[in-house]
Amino acid sequence: MEYELSSRKRAILKAVIDAYIESGEPVGSKALTQGQQFEISSATIRNEMADLEALGYLEQPHTSAGRIPTELGYRFYVDCLMQDYALSSGELAQLNAMLKAKTAELDKMLQNAGKIMANLTNYTAIAVKQQGGAGTVTRFSVTFIDEHDFLLVMVLDDRSAVTRFVRTETAIDENVTEALERTLNAFIAGKDLSLITLPYLMQVEKSLGSYGALISPIMKFIYEAVGSASEKDVHFDGVDKLLEYPEFTDSSKLKEVLGMIDRKSELVGLLSGGEEDVTICIGRENGVEALAGSSLVFKKIVVDGKVVGAVGVIGPCRMDYSKVVSAIRYLSGGIESAMTPVSDKRLAPPDAGKTGGNTTGGKDDP
Amino acid sequence: MEYELSSRKRAILKAVIDAYIESGEPVGSKALTQGQQFEISSATIRNEMADLEALGYLEQPHTSAGRIPTELGYRFYVDCLMQDYALSSGELAQLNAMLKAKTAELDKMLQNAGKIMANLTNYTAIAVKQQGGAGTVTRFSVTFIDEHDFLLVMVLDDRSAVTRFVRTETAIDENVTEALERTLNAFIAGKDLSLITLPYLMQVEKSLGSYGALISPIMKFIYEAVGSASEKDVHFDGVDKLLEYPEFTDSSKLKEVLGMIDRKSELVGLLSGGEEDVTICIGRENGVEALAGSSLVFKKIVVDGKVVGAVGVIGPCRMDYSKVVSAIRYLSGGIESAMTPVSDKRLAPPDAGKTGGNTTGGKDDP
C-alpha cells in the first residue's frame, strides 16, 4: 500500500501534514510552493494532491479550501514520514530537572512527569500508575490500631503498597493482629495476583475457620484491592490546554473529551492495551467514540519486566506527534531507569557512593 | 442594610433570582407577572426592579434586556431569601446508597461522594482529603521486604496512612526492621504532626546514634509526608458538566476554571479557609481572579473534632444554591458519621444491631 506512493507524493503529503499541524488551516497548493522546498508549480502539486485525496490520505473540508490530512494520512505520517524531533537544550533541561528529583517513588515521579509533559508539549498529559494488576503479593502487614480497628497493608512486588483500615465487630488485641499477619502471609503472600480470585479467597476463608467474622471483610478488601486500578491512580495535567486548539472550540467535542477524562477507568483500559514502545492512537483508532477527533499518545513504563504505569498525552488529531513522541520516550526512559532497584544496578559499578540510602541514577542523554 | 428592603422588594428579588437560576435568561418585569404569584402590574415591578438595581442587587446586561442578579444579589439571596431544598426521595436514595457502601475508608468515600454530587447537582464536584495536616501520628509500622528494602507505614489518627518504600545501602534483616519500628513508635508516635519539624527530627536522629545511615532518609520521608497534602488527594468529578452552562461557552472563562482545576494546591488552599457549616463563595468573594464568574460551595468534613477533608461543587454563579447546600449538608453529615469510630458511637445506643457500624441519621427538612 505505502509503496504505491512516489517519493514526490510522499514529500508533498509530509509537507501538507507538517504545515497543517503547525497552522491548523487547510493547506493549499500555492502555500506549498511558497515554502522554498518545491521546484514544481502549484498546478502540479494540485494534481498530486488530487491523487492523494483519491488514495484517502487527504481530504477537503469543502470545495474551495485546501487539504487536510485524514486519519489514514496521519497514520502514514507517523509510520513512515515523520522525522525524529530533537529536543532543544531548554526542553532537555526541563526534563532532566524532573528526573533528577530522585524521589524513587513512582507516584511522585508520575505526578511530576505529567506536569512537565503538559508544559512541554502543550497538550493534556495523562499519568497512570499501576494499570497492570499483574504481579505478586510480596507480603502482608497487619498493624494494630485500637480494639476495633487495624490497618492492613498489602505489599506488591512492583514496589507499591495498598492500605486498608478495617473495623472489626469483635474486640481485638495485638495478638490477634500478629496472628492474622502470619496467617495472611502463609496463605496468600507470594501468590500471583491473578490467582487471587474470589473463589480462592473464599476457600482460604473456609479452611481457616477461626477468626471467623474477622476474615470475611478482609477477604473482600483484598479482592477489591487486587481488582482494577483504583481511580486515584490516574492523574491529569494541563486539561485547560485543550482549549487552545480550535478543534475543541466546538463544545460538544470538548465535552466528549472531558467526559472521557472523568471516566478514568475507561482511560486506564485504553492505556493498558498498547505496545512496548510508544503507542499512537489516531482518532477512531482507539475505538472509543468519545475520542474520535482526538489522538492519544502514550507509553507504558516498564520496570523489571513489569508494567508499573504509563505516561502520555491527549490532544487533537492535529498533534505534533514528532515532538510528543520524543518527549514521552525520553521521560519514560528516565523514569524507568530511576525506578530500577539499586540492587540491579549494583551489578555494574560496585559503588556509586556518597548520597547514601535511596539514590537513583537519573540518566543524562547527551 | 438588608432591612431597607420592603417585603415586596424581597419577594421580587427572590422571584427574579429563582427565575434566573432556572432559565439563565435575564428576567423581565412581564415574566414575573405571568407567574401567578404577583398581584401587581408589570409597571410596578419595573419600578421596584429599578430600585433594586440602584441598591446594587440587580443589573442589566444592556438597556433593553431583563435583569440579572449581581454578586451582592446572590449574597443576599443565599443569606436571607433562599429556602431549604427538600431532597426528593429519588435523590435521597442515591445519597443513601453511597453512604451505605460502608467502606469506612475516607478515600473511597470521598471518591464516591464526588461522583454522586456531580450527578445530583449537575455541577463539577470537588473532594479533598486531609487538607489540614493537623493531627497526630498514631503509630508506625516497618515491614521488611528484602535485604535492601523495607516499607515504612505511618498511621495517622484521622484514619489515613502514608506509605513509603525505603531503600537501604547497608543490608538489613527482620531484626533491624523490628527494632526500627519500636524506635519510631517510642520517639515519634503520639506526637502532634505540627511538632514533627525538621529540627525535632534531626534531634531525634542524633539522640539515636545507632542505625546511623538508616535513620536519615527515614526522617526526610517523615518530614515530607507530614508536609502539605499532596496533589493526589484532590479529586474532581463531572468536569464536563461545566460545559452545560452557557456562562462557560466563552472559552476564556472555561479556561480559567479548568486552569484552577489543574492547580489543585491552590484550590486546597481555598477550601481550607471556610467555616464549620457550608461555605458559599460567590464570584469574586473567593478572592481568586480565575474564579470570578464562578461560585464555590463546600463544607469541611470533621471527624472527632478534626478536619479530614472537604466536599463541594464548583459552577457558575448562577447556581442552584438551595439544592447544592442540601446535598452537601446531607452527604458530609453522612460521611462524618460513617467515619466516626465505632468506639465513640457505642456510648449512645448500646447496640444498633443489624447494619453494623456506620449508619447515618440524615435530616429531612420539610
Added chain:
DNA sequence: ATTAGCACTGTGCAAAGCCGAGTGCTAATT
C-alpha cells in the same frame, strides 16, 4: 401608590452581497 400607554433602545437573526482562496479542467509548452 399604582397603572396604562408610548417612545426608545439595543440585541439577535436572516437575507443579501462581496471578497478571496483554492480548486479542476483545458490547452499550451517542454
Added chain:
DNA sequence: AATTAGCACTCGGCTTTGCACAGTGCTAAT
C-alpha cells in the same frame, strides 16, 4: 508523457442592511 499557465467556478466567511422583539423609563391618568 509530464508539466504548467490560465481561466471559470465554487463555496465559506465577512460585512452590511433591515427588521422584529423584548424590555425599559417616563409621563400622565386613575
